[in-house]
Amino acid sequence: MARIIVVTSGKGGVGKTTTSASISTGLAKRGHKTVVIDFDVGLRNLDLIMNCERRVVYDFVNVIQGEASLNQALIKDKRVDTLYILPASQTREKEALTKEGVEKVINELSETFDYIVCDSPAGIEHGALMALYHADEAIVVTNPEVSSVRDSDRILGILQSKSRRAENGQEPAKEHLLLTRYNPDRVEKGEMLSVEDVEEILAIPLLGVIPESQVVLNASNQGLPVILEEESDAGQAYEDAVARLVGEEREHRFLTSQKKGFFSRMFKGG
Amino acid sequence: MSDIATTGVSQTFQLKSASVSLTALELYYFDNDEFEANLRDKISQAPGFFKDVPVLISLEKYEGLDSELDFFKIIGTCRRYNIHVIGVRTANDDQRRLARAAELALLPGSSLREKKPEAETGESPGEPAQSAPKAASAPAQPAPAKVINQPVRSGQQITAPEGDLVILAPVQAGAEVLAAGNIHVYGPLRGRALAGIHGAEGARVFCQSLEAELVSIAGHYKISEDLQESGWKSAVQIQLKDDLLVVTPLDKA
Numbered sequence: 001m002a003r004i005i006v007v008t009s010g011k012g013g014v015g016k017t018t019t020s021a022s023i024s025t026g027l028a029k030r031g032h033k034t035v036v037i038d039f040d041v042g043l044r045n046l047d048l049i050m051n052c053e054r055r056v057v058y059d060f061v062n063v064i065q066g067e068a069s070l071n072q073a074l075i076k077d078k079r080v081d082t083l084y085i086l087p088a089s090q091t092r093e094k095e096a097l098t099k100e101g102v103e104k105v106i107n108e109l110s111e112t113f114d115y116i117v118c119d120s121p122a123g124i125e126h127g128a129l130m131a132l133y134h135a136d137e138a139i140v141v142t143n144p145e146v147s148s149v150r151d152s153d154r155i156l157g158i159l160q161s162k163s164r165r166a167e168n169g170q171e172p173a174k175e176h177l178l179l180t181r182y183n184p185d186r187v188e189k190g191e192m193l194s195v196e197d198v199e200e201i202l203a204i205p206l207l208g209v210i211p212e213s214q215v216v217l218n219a220s221n222q223g224l225p226v227i228l229e230e231e232s233d234a235g236q237a238y239e240d241a242v243a244r245l246v247g248e249e250r251e252h253r254f255l256t257s258q259k260k261g262f263f264s265r266m267f268k269g270g
Numbered sequence: 271m272s273d274i275a276t277t278g279v280s281q282t283f284q285l286k287s288a289s290v291s292l293t294a295l296e297l298y299y300f301d302n303d304e305f306e307a308n309l310r311d312k313i314s315q316a317p318g319f320f321k322d323v324p325v326l327i328s329l330e331k332y333e334g335l336d337s338e339l340d341f342f343k344i345i346g347t348c349r350r351y352n353i354h355v356i357g358v359r360t361a362n363d364d365q366r367r368l369a370r371a372a373e374l375a376l377l378p379g380s381s382l383r384e385k386k387p388e389a390e391t392g393e394s395p396g397e398p399a400q401s402a403p404k405a406a407s408a409p410a411q412p413a414p415a416k417v418i419n420q421p422v423r424s425g426q427q428i429t430a431p432e433g434d435l436v437i438l439a440p441v442q443a444g445a446e447v448l449a450a451g452n453i454h455v456y457g458p459l460r461g462r463a464l465a466g467i468h469g470a471e472g473a474r475v476f477c478q479s480l481e482a483e484l485v486s487i488a489g490h491y492k493i494s495e496d497l498q499e500s501g502w503k504s505a506v507q508i509q510l511k512d513d514l515l516v517v518t519p520l521d522k523a
Binding site for chain 1: 420421422423424425426439440442443444445460
């Protein structure tokens with residue numbers, strides 16, 4: 001049985017797709033057979049970040065509607081060989097994701113994969129509900145600002161009440177907080193909420209803190225999951241998050257601002 | 271001190287005193303068809319409330335003949351409506367004998383509150399019927415409090431339509447909690463809390479940290495802006511005094 005993980009946030013633009021790409025790549029790199037599904041029908045992005053947009057033939061909706069088999073639609077990642085991508089449809093409506101259809105695909109994937117990562121669209125509409133419905137675990141991606149925290153709280157409430165586990169009266173999905181775009185300098189100046197603030201408000205365990213970084217943007221533009229930028233702080237922070245997700249203990253890093261020393265100032269000009 | 275320590279035998283159970291509030295069905299007379307019709311009518315008014323509810327048959331106001339009293343029929347009819355008869359309250363020895371024959375627990379024929387919980391054994395037939403039942407003065411059973419252990423998240427609404435609401439977690443901004451009685455929040459209250467929704471002016475709101483968007487008691491409310499002045503972000507109780515919401519710190523209450 002696969003572990004089904006939804007990456008969700010309520011709010012848009014906080015880093016769900018970036019996180020889905022990195023978490024799934026990280027899990028696959030550890031040898032787990034992993035598939036990442038793009039639930040954002042009509043606003044397909046995951047394939048760009050995974051750099052497989054030129055290899056999309058069939059998509060998730062084609063599989064649901066029986067126009068293609070799963071094997072035809074799954075795209076094998078070129079960098080990590082235990083990783084597969086199931087892209088979203090760019091041309092269909094979100095309503096094409098029927099509850100029964102999604103369930104059938106997830107059940108079929110469960111038979112062969114260790115992890116199924118569901119990249120949720122923003123909002124609390126149909127697409128987001130479908131993405132979180134089957135989740136055993138939820139990674140709630142949050143930016144350290146008030147509106148993002150509020151939306152994360154909302155999606156946590158929906159997870160508790162509208163998921164399959166809630167409907168069947170099972171133990172609720174395990175919740176993880178992933179704080180992205182964290183900038184310790186701005187936290188110190190009081191321009192951003194601190195890790196402690198967000199943890200205190202949302203009251204769920206912290207999976208990781210991803211520092212704000214130019215590397216993230218560059219990697220996305222190149223179609224590279226940032227976790228593969230192994231030298232970068234953001235890449236390492238995702239690596240730590242994946243380790244915690246599979247049960248390892250890792251200390252949280254990148255929470256305080258790095259005071260630049262004399263030499264780095266000289267060499268980097270700043 | 272513990273039994274395990276002294277005897278070396280492990281215990282499969284432990285007896286504890288428990289007090290539970292029950293619904294009492296006060297029977298005036300018994301006719302199975304009428305009884306069923308009345309029951310169906312009552313249940314239709316609040317189907318959720320009566321589902322799987324345990325019930326005590328109280329015979330203190332029973333005026334019919336003991337020979338008409340058929341506990342097996344009562345139990346059967348109740349069970350068809352998912353109501354479970356668990357015991358009988360009466361002082362009359364004949365009625366007690368009938369109840370015992372139907373394997374129902376026996377409770378002494380007086381107000382429940384005056385009795386010790388241990389009295390509920392069914393093994394004390396000689397219990398004297400002291401304190402003659404005073405009609406119409408039996409204390410009404412308080413509605414049970416609704417207890418919530420999880421955070422109440424933005425967009426969620428929790429209602430206790432009959433009694434108190436107790437929340438052992440935060441009430442988040444954008445969430446709403448409502449109760450006919452008091453509201454206790456053992457965590458920060460960041461959302462909206464409406465106590466006394468059926469007009470109970472004596473209802474209060476208690477919270478560990480007042481950060482609410484709105485607090486209302488029996489329709490009198492204050493919004494966040496007006497709550498900042500006293501007790502903000504501290505443990506307080508809020509009550510209605512002379513049509514005004516008054517916030518008092520809990521350590522000074």
